[in-house]
Amino acid sequence: xxxxxxxxxxxxxxxxxxxxxxxxxxxxxxxxxxxxxxxxxxxxxxxxxxxxxxxxxxxxxxxxxxxxxxxxxxxxxxxxxxxxxxxxxxxxxxxxxxxxxxxxxxxxxxxxxxxxxxxxxxxxxxxxxxxxxxxxxxxxxxxxxxxxxxxxxxxxxxxxxxxxxxxxxxxxxxxxxxxxxxxxxxxxxxxxxxxxxxxxxxxxxxxxxxxxxxxxxxxxxxxxxxxxxxxxxxxxxxxxxxxxxxxxxxxxxxxxxxxxxxxxxxxxxxxxxxxxxxxxxxxxxxxxxxxxxxxxxxxxxxxxxxxxxxxxxxxxxxxxxxxxxxxx
Numbered sequence: 001x002x003x004x005x006x007x008x009x010x011x012x013x014x015x016x017x018x019x020x021x022x023x024x025x026x027x028x029x030x031x032x033x034x035x036x037x038x039x040x041x042x043x044x045x046x047x048x049x050x051x052x053x054x055x056x057x058x059x060x061x062x063x064x065x066x067x068x069x070x071x072x073x074x075x076x077x078x079x080x081x082x083x084x085x086x087x088x089x090x091x092x093x094x095x096x097x098x099x100x101x102x103x104x105x106x107x108x109x110x111x112x113x114x115x116x117x118x119x120x121x122x123x124x125x126x127x128x129x130x131x132x133x134x135x136x137x138x139x140x141x142x143x144x145x146x147x148x149x150x151x152x153x154x155x156x157x158x159x160x161x162x163x164x165x166x167x168x169x170x171x172x173x174x175x176x177x178x179x180x181x182x183x184x185x186x187x188x189x190x191x192x193x194x195x196x197x198x199x200x201x202x203x204x205x206x207x208x209x210x211x212x213x214x215x216x217x218x219x220x221x222x223x224x225x226x227x228x229x230x231x232x233x234x235x236x237x238x239x240x241x242x243x244x245x246x247x248x249x250x251x252x253x254x255x256x257x258x259x260x261x262x263x264x265x266x267x268x269x270x271x272x273x274x275x276x277x278x279x280x281x282x283x284x285x286x287x288x289x290x291x292x293x294x295x296x297x298x299x300x301x302x303x304x305x306x307x308x309x310x311x312x313x314x315x316x317x318x319x320x321x322x323x324x325x326x327x328x
Contacts, residue, residue: 009053011036012046016061016072023064023071120194121159123202124168128156133205134170137198149198150174154190155207158215162225166194169215171207191225223255224279232275238294240269245290254283269294281306 015032016024024032026043033041050061050070063070127134134156137149155171169191176188219225221234238261241249246268250260257273274280276299284291284303293300 005052008037009049009056012049012061013053013057013059013072016070019071021071021073023067023069025069029070120168120197120200121166123200124156124159124194127202128158130202131206131208133173133203133207134168134200135203136192136200138192139196139198141196153203153205154192157209157213158218160191160215160219160225167225168192168194168197169218189227191227220256221273221275223274223277223283226275226277226279228275234273234275235296235299237272237274237276237296237299238269239271239284239291240267240294241287241291242266243268245287246270254280276302285310
């Protein structure tokens with residue numbers, strides 16, 4: 001299984017990074033491997049894994065011949081140079097600890113269930129690497145319960161994680177045929193939640209990646225998984241928070257462009273440079289009275305309207321100022 005091999009590659013990387021510059025002998029590596037995976041680890045298998053790690057992740061495992069110890073030169077710096085590799089290793093380490101924790105510390109480790117469709121990740125990433133289209137059965141959240149899933153053919157350009165869900169970013173051939181605008185290639189780009197994919201298979205149809213494609217650059221001015229619409233441009237959004245809430249927002253920034261402007265009278269003012277969308281408005285509302293959007297006026301108004309709508313739902317039925325909403 002590809003996923004099992006990736007797990008072993010990541011385990012070997014993490015093990016050698018933790019060992020530091022002094023490294024580990026082959027015997028020490030083998031004993032650690034056997035204790036973790038309950039299977040023997042030969043020199044040949046180790047050398048195969050070592051070569052694969054350099055090919056897949058671009059990280060070389062060196063050997064100090066005078067001491068016969070293996071190590072990763074400047075291990076932490078190697079991860080810093082490739083954020084995606086560092087993320088994979090960190091995620092693997094956490095997942096491994098949680099798995100072992102559930103086995104050995106029953107009743108003492110609790111994690112949230114994340115319905116992110118992770119079972120499709122291996123298939124999608126394999127198709128991305130091979131440059132092959134995917135055929136998926138997809139059902140939107142807005143679809144009628146009795147509706148059949150759509151059968152779509154997707155060129156998988158990238159995967160993106162946001163708020164405990166994984167998304168597939170790609171070009172849809174069915175949408176391209178329906179698009180009437182001259183720039184149909186753009187309108188046929190779509191984002192699909194992996195948890196809404198009921199079936200998936202790799203086809204034999206090959207595709208070419210757009211030149212210089214970069215998913216982070218594509219969403220650079222966006223919030224969440226919204227594509228920028230034609231003509232949309234980022235705006236500067238300023239908001240103030242309580243001093244306590246500011247601590248949370250510093251640790252978990254709302255957007256990569258977030259900057260702290262100033263602190264005054266126990267309040268902190270932040271600013272973002274981003275294209276406003278529904279997800280961002282919901283994020284501001286989630287913080288309740290601990291955040292106040294100052295500008296621009298249209299974003300402040302959107303947050304105000306969303307909060308007013310929520311208040312109307314909860315206000316007493318006999319409140320004369322309340323217009324009862326019936327659109328649940």
